[in-house]
Amino acid sequence: MELKDIINPNNLVYEKPELLTENTMHYCPGCSHGVVHKLLAEVIEDLDIQDKTIGVSPVGCAVFAYNYIEIDWQEAAHGRAPAVATGIARTNPDKVVFTYQGDGDLASIGAAEILHACNRGENMVVIFVNNGIYGMTGGQMAPTTLIGQVTATTPNGRDVGRNGYPLKITELIAQLPGTSYVTRQSVHTPATIRKCKKAIAKAFQAALDKKGTSFVEVVSTCNMNWKMTPVKANEWMVENMFPFYVPGDLKDSSKADPESYTPLKN
Amino acid sequence: MTEEIIIAGFGGQGVLSMGKILAYSGVMADQEVSWFPSYGPEMRGGTANVTVILSETRISSPVLNEYDTAIILNQQSMDKFEHMVKPGGVLIYDPNGIIHPPKRTDINIYKIEGTLIAAELGNVKTFNMVVLGAYLKAKPVVKMESVEKGLQKSLPTRHHYLIPMNLEAVQKGFESLELVQAV
Amino acid sequence: MGELRLMKGNEVIAEAAIRCGCDAYFGYPITPQSEVMETLMDREPWDETGMVVLQAESEIASIHMIYGAAASGKKVITSSSSPGISLMAEGISYIAGAELPCVIVNVQRGGPGLGTIQPSQADYWQSTKGGGHGDYRLIVLAPSSVQEMNDFVELGFKLAFKYRNPAMILTDGVIGQTMEKVILSDYIPRLTDEEINEKYGSWATNGRKPGRQRNIITSLEMDSGRMEQNNLRLQAKYAKMEEEEVLFEEFQCEDAEYLLVAFGSSSRICQKTVDLAREKGIKVGLLRPITLFPFPKKPIAALAKQVKGILVVEMNAGQMVEDVQLAAGCAIPVKHFGRMGGIIPSPGEVVEALEQKLIGG
Numbered sequence: 001m002e003l004k005d006i007i008n009p010n011n012l013v014y015e016k017p018e019l020l021t022e023n024t025m026h027y028c029p030g031c032s033h034g035v036v037h038k039l040l041a042e043v044i045e046d047l048d049i050q051d052k053t054i055g056v057s058p059v060g061c062a063v064f065a066y067n068y069i070e071i072d073w074q075e076a077a078h079g080r081a082p083a084v085a086t087g088i089a090r091t092n093p094d095k096v097v098f099t100y101q102g103d104g105d106l107a108s109i110g111a112a113e114i115l116h117a118c119n120r121g122e123n124m125v126v127i128f129v130n131n132g133i134y135g136m137t138g139g140q141m142a143p144t145t146l147i148g149q150v151t152a153t154t155p156n157g158r159d160v161g162r163n164g165y166p167l168k169i170t171e172l173i174a175q176l177p178g179t180s181y182v183t184r185q186s187v188h189t190p191a192t193i194r195k196c197k198k199a200i201a202k203a204f205q206a207a208l209d210k211k212g213t214s215f216v217e218v219v220s221t222c223n224m225n226w227k228m229t230p231v232k233a234n235e236w237m238v239e240n241m242f243p244f245y246v247p248g249d250l251k252d253s254s255k256a257d258p259e260s261y262t263p264l265k266n
Numbered sequence: 267m268t269e270e271i272i273i274a275g276f277g278g279q280g281v282l283s284m285g286k287i288l289a290y291s292g293v294m295a296d297q298e299v300s301w302f303p304s305y306g307p308e309m310r311g312g313t314a315n316v317t318v319i320l321s322e323t324r325i326s327s328p329v330l331n332e333y334d335t336a337i338i339l340n341q342q343s344m345d346k347f348e349h350m351v352k353p354g355g356v357l358i359y360d361p362n363g364i365i366h367p368p369k370r371t372d373i374n375i376y377k378i379e380g381t382l383i384a385a386e387l388g389n390v391k392t393f394n395m396v397v398l399g400a401y402l403k404a405k406p407v408v409k410m411e412s413v414e415k416g417l418q419k420s421l422p423t424r425h426h427y428l429i430p431m432n433l434e435a436v437q438k439g440f441e442s443l444e445l446v447q448a449v
Numbered sequence: 450m451g452e453l454r455l456m457k458g459n460e461v462i463a464e465a466a467i468r469c470g471c472d473a474y475f476g477y478p479i480t481p482q483s484e485v486m487e488t489l490m491d492r493e494p495w496d497e498t499g500m501v502v503l504q505a506e507s508e509i510a511s512i513h514m515i516y517g518a519a520a521s522g523k524k525v526i527t528s529s530s531s532p533g534i535s536l537m538a539e540g541i542s543y544i545a546g547a548e549l550p551c552v553i554v555n556v557q558r559g560g561p562g563l564g565t566i567q568p569s570q571a572d573y574w575q576s577t578k579g580g581g582h583g584d585y586r587l588i589v590l591a592p593s594s595v596q597e598m599n600d601f602v603e604l605g606f607k608l609a610f611k612y613r614n615p616a617m618i619l620t621d622g623v624i625g626q627t628m629e630k631v632i633l634s635d636y637i638p639r640l641t642d643e644e645i646n647e648k649y650g651s652w653a654t655n656g657r658k659p660g661r662q663r664n665i666i667t668s669l670e671m672d673s674g675r676m677e678q679n680n681l682r683l684q685a686k687y688a689k690m691e692e693e694e695v696l697f698e699e700f701q702c703e704d705a706e707y708l709l710v711a712f713g714s715s716s717r718i719c720q721k722t723v724d725l726a727r728e729k730g731i732k733v734g735l736l737r738p739i740t741l742f743p744f745p746k747k748p749i750a751a752l753a754k755q756v757k758g759i760l761v762v763e764m765n766a767g768q769m770v771e772d773v774q775l776a777a778g779c780a781i782p783v784k785h786f787g788r789m790g791g792i793i794p795s796p797g798e799v800v801e802a803l804e805q806k807l808i809g810g
């Protein structure tokens with residue numbers, strides 16, 4: 001058999017989503033960001049909303065998210081993506097707006113913006129990639145860093161007495177009446193990747209249906225700054241992060257009470 | 267005497283720490299030193315370089331655009347820095363991973379099989395020390411005892427047991443430098 | 450006296466803060482200065498001197514933590530890089546308005562916006578002409594070596610407390626990331642509560658002790674007449690700084706026919722330029738402002754009478770050049786040469802600029 005016999009349309013088992021650009025991703029091999037990007041591209045493609053979706057990228061490793069998905073994007077200042085998205089969503093009510101944010105961006109410097117956008121129930125999707133660390137700046141403590149976890153600014157492990165407790169911001173967000181769907185996912189196995197894709201699809205559908213804010217946390221790894229191999233990082237995440245950041249839906253108003261949500265006036 | 271050096275390669279090859287040990291060795295020999303790294307987001311597989319200056323007198327600019335010596339450890343760095351060696355200067359490279367060897371005819375060119383030698387020594391992490399040894403053969407800017415003191419200063423105490431192995435690598439590199447072209 | 454070390458500029462800021470008896474550091478990670486907080490966390494000064502180190506949730510929070518601690522008479526420091534300093538602009542204006550001492554370190558990177566993490570000097574205007582709202586000034590110190598990163602922490606505090614005014618150390622990714630030899634300062638003990646009462650009891654809000662009036666720290670004044678008086682008092686303070694605190698350094702200016710003016714890392718590059726140009730027979734000198742506010746107007750005016758032209762070299766599109774033009778007057782050409790976007794001009798490039806913009810022209 002020759003190479004050209006193998007590279008043959010009949011043998012095709014997997015194709016990259018068309019919306020993913022040809023740009024080489026800058027992420028470290030094994031990083032969760034790339035997988036989440038791919039799911040986003042697939043969902044937007046499946047829903048056929050590439051012409052009306054606007055992404056807001058954060059400051060963090062995903063700052064260059066705009067290089068990878070073939071839609072319109074805006075790059076926000078650190079933590080301000082929900083405010084930027086509010087601006088877009090309010091003035092473009094027929095568009096689908098999402099933010100893509102890390103844990104430092106969303107839960108630290110941007111904690112005020114995310115709480116208020118979710119509390120107002122802005123019609124948007126939030127993709128929250130929680131890797132428990134500041135990836136881009138070289139591995140400092142994030143609000144979601146676990147107790148005892150070693151980072152560049154907690155060289156002896158996070159100490160509650162000095163740094164406070166890890167923040168379950170998704171649990172807080174779920175309390176807010178403006179949110180209709182709040183879920184926690186991961187992308188470390190084929191099965192969880194499929195599940196995460198369903199969750200992202202549901203969140204985008206909610207935005208199309210004008211259901212207010214949908215919030216998808218993806219518990220993730222940063223093998224680079226955790227100083228582990230990608231495989232070890234996945235194991236560490238399952239062992240250490242899942243008991244604290246328990247995967248699953250935190251709120252699903254389509255199941256509970258479809259009338260409970262008051263749509264925004266525009 | 268002033269020696270202006272660029273060391274360039276991949277992140278993970280120990281480029282920055284090699285520069286650091288050289289700088290510490292200079293301090294131990296009572297020289298003025300400066301060490302300026304490329305810096306940026308911590309991405310695996312990126313390129314890294316560091317400018318090291320050793321001098322008997324006050325150092326003016328820590329940032330340079332021409333060098334007495336370039337130590338080049340990957341192709342990207344060859345493309346970027348070959349033309350920045352001063353005429354009559356020195357270029358040392360590890361042929362492993364170099365597709366286009368240097369073409370300059372007005373500089374001294376040396377080879378060091380750092381990757382191979384480090385593997386033979388049984389610890390690929392000593393790669394940068396092999397290259398440092400080779401450099402010191404071409405340019406004896408600091409004495410071996412200053413390098414030993416430099417290692418002691420720059421390594422945390424818990425890593426001091428590694429010093430003999432590193433010195434062996436420096437020695438091996440010193441002995442293994444190959445001249446390609448002299449001007 | 451002093452301890453010789455080989456350290457990065459950023460690490461030295463941390464070490465100098467501990468040694469000069471700082472009570473606290475508040476900050477938020479940002480490249481290229483994250484080593485300041487990382488070094489502090491590694492050093493654990495809370496065990497050694499009792500200094501507090503806290504990673505805040507944002508730069509907005511850090512600077513307001515600084516406000517609070519400074520208002521209670523404490524010696525406090527923060528550091529960031531350009532985008533973070535922009536976020537601090539509000540707090541800095543309040544600190545200046547309330548007349549509180551503190552040291553703020555800006556390890557500049559290129560802008561505008563998120564820009565680049567590479568070195569820049571594009572925050573000259575922001576630092577020397579405001580940045581936040583209202584008529585205020587920062588004392589701005591521009592170190593050009595790792596040694597000065599050590600020395601200016603103490604100097605910054607000395608001036609900040611003398612004038613009850615925020616002092617900024619304006620540096621950049623070159624000096625922050627470079628390792629050089631440095632002689633660290635000896636330890637100064639932190640002030641005790643009694644010493645704070647004695648020295649700053651007239652204004653510090655650290656609890657009203659029997660026998661003293663309550664202290665109020667504020668920048669608010671609803672009465673326009675009194676607010677104008679506050680402004681005049683601030684202006685008088687800034688005028689006094691201009692009289693008494695100007696610092697600068699000259700290199701080979703005695704016989705200079707041309708003058709380079711550059712601060713911080715650009716001045717290091719220009720030192721080499723001076724050597725290169727003199728090898729070519731061009732008689733050039735260098736004036737390095739050390740205080741950017743107060744600006745060394747008089748020495749520049751004096752040299753403007755001696756030289757045929759001035760080249761201002763900055764890693765920006767031309768900011769300090771305006772102050773040099775004002776100081777030099779119109780008799781000789783004052784030109785600018787700069788690189789942007791994180792590109793560091795090379796000494797050779799500056800020689801060429803000198804030849805093209807002044808000597809040839």
Ligand SMILES: Cc1ncc(C[n+]2csc(CCOP(=O)(O)OP(=O)(O)O)c2C)c(N)n1
Nearest residue numbers: 059060061078102103104105134135136479
């Ligand atoms: C105002 C401001 N402060 C600080 C920074 C530096 N900074 C860039 S990314 C980042 C943290 C990113 O962490 P996270 O949001 O968890 O994203 P990750 O890289 O882990 O995906 C910080 C502090 C900045 N760009 N702007």
Ligand code: SF4
Nearest residue numbers: 027028031061135222
């Ligand atoms: S530093 Fe961490 S979060 Fe950033 S790309 Fe690498 S693995 Fe991913």
Ligand SMILES: [Mg+2]
Nearest residue numbers: 102103133135
């Ligand atoms: Mg993160």
